Amino acid sequence: MTVNNVWIIADDSKTADELCSGGSQLGKHLCAVLFGSEDQAKRAIALGAERVYLFDRPENSGMIEGHSQSIVKLLQEGKADLALFSSSACGQLMAGRIASQLGTCVFSNISEISAGDDGIVVKRLVYGGAAVRMEKAASETAVVTVEPDLFDCVPMDETRSGEMTHIYSKADNAGIRVLEIHSKQSEPVNLSAAKRVVGVGRGFEKKEDLKMAEELAALIGAETACSRPVAEGMKWMSKDRYVGVSGAVLKPDIYLSIGISGQIQHMVGVNQAKTLIAINKDRNAPIFKQVDIGLIGDLYKVLPKIVEKIRTQK
Numbered sequence: 001m002t003v004n005n006v007w008i009i010a011d012d013s014k015t016a017d018e019l020c021s022g023g024s025q026l027g028k029h030l031c032a033v034l035f036g037s038e039d040q041a042k043r044a045i046a047l048g049a050e051r052v053y054l055f056d057r058p059e060n061s062g063m064i065e066g067h068s069q070s071i072v073k074l075l076q077e078g079k080a081d082l083a084l085f086s087s088s089a090c091g092q093l094m095a096g097r098i099a100s101q102l103g104t105c106v107f108s109n110i111s112e113i114s115a116g117d118d119g120i121v122v123k124r125l126v127y128g129g130a131a132v133r134m135e136k137a138a139s140e141t142a143v144v145t146v147e148p149d150l151f152d153c154v155p156m157d158e159t160r161s162g163e164m165t166h167i168y169s170k171a172d173n174a175g176i177r178v179l180e181i182h183s184k185q186s187e188p189v190n191l192s193a194a195k196r197v198v199g200v201g202r203g204f205e206k207k208e209d210l211k212m213a214e215e216l217a218a219l220i221g222a223e224t225a226c227s228r229p230v231a232e233g234m235k236w237m238s239k240d241r242y243v244g245v246s247g248a249v250l251k252p253d254i255y256l257s258i259g260i261s262g263q264i265q266h267m268v269g270v271n272q273a274k275t276l277i278a279i280n281k282d283r284n285a286p287i288f289k290q291v292d293i294g295l296i297g298d299l300y301k302v303l304p305k306i307v308e309k310i311r312t313q314k
């Protein structure tokens, strides 16, 4: 059993594809609200959307959230049972505005969503990842933000047909005016797409020592990540590189943790890795209960040897 009307609201093409894939698996009828090009709208139709509403991207000073009233109207007219948004900053802002106008709440940080006889049910981790809570939507329209990679992709079918409607609405009042836009200084990172990840923790004594892990990561074509204290406390790495219940959730082929104890809040972000490897000098560190390969040793002795070995074999 699925729900009737699923709507997705997306402001970039990757998100639109992911949400359409998920939406078409969850509902009988899929509608998409997009801020993009006609090509994007055609992709949404190929992924299952029956109708696409294509909004103009707001000018520099405008905000996508400023279109929330027009979108709420579409959702109400379309009797939406479920409205899906991405968990990006913009997706969350939009979801919040729309939920408040619909008189409901937003389900966020979910680990699973299903649509059954009972309606929309979501699961999310609580108590720092130690338990899973199931929640059922009680409102007419469930508003949900989803993390990247929550849904499996569905194949595109370019023979599908659907309606495309351009919406030339004036942005309602977003309550915010953009004054200036600056590009991000740090390099963008997409940990959830990485196949190999080297994670560093408080076992490193100084920021400069992270160079050893960075060198290893470069040699094996891996991204670098960290535990929360390394990003939030020591500020040695940017916040988008920390992994766990309140950070990124990864599904790499290999996750190599170095100097990380393996607290549940961190492991929630890595336990979907195909192979988990850990280096830690404490044989009783909790991480050793969860790994496929564990190396008990001082990272300051072990890591240079591993780097040297790989370098000479290249």
Ligand SMILES: Cc1cc2nc3c(=O)[nH]c(=O)nc-3n(C[C@H](O)[C@H](O)[C@H](O)COP(=O)(O)OP(=O)(O)OC[C@H]3O[C@@H](n4cnc5c(N)ncnc54)[C@H](O)[C@@H]3O)c2cc1C
Binding pocket: 128, 200, 201, 202, 203, 204, 226, 227, 228, 229, 230, 242, 243, 244, 245, 246, 247, 258, 259, 260, 261, 262, 263, 264, 265, 266, 279, 280, 281, 282, 285, 297, 298, 299, 300
């Ligand atoms: C609500 C909540 C949410 C949280 N969310 C997250 C989250 O999303 N992500 C996250 O990571 N944490 C999160 N935490 C924090 C989490 O509980 C842990 O405190 C954190 O993960 C510990 O980081 P760590 O393993 O780097 O440090 P530590 O726990 O201090 O572990 C350091 C490890 O390094 C080892 N070590 C020390 N020296 C060496 C050496 N020379 N060689 C080898 N090993 C060495 C030690 O044996 C130890 O096991 C959260 C906490 C709370 C309360």
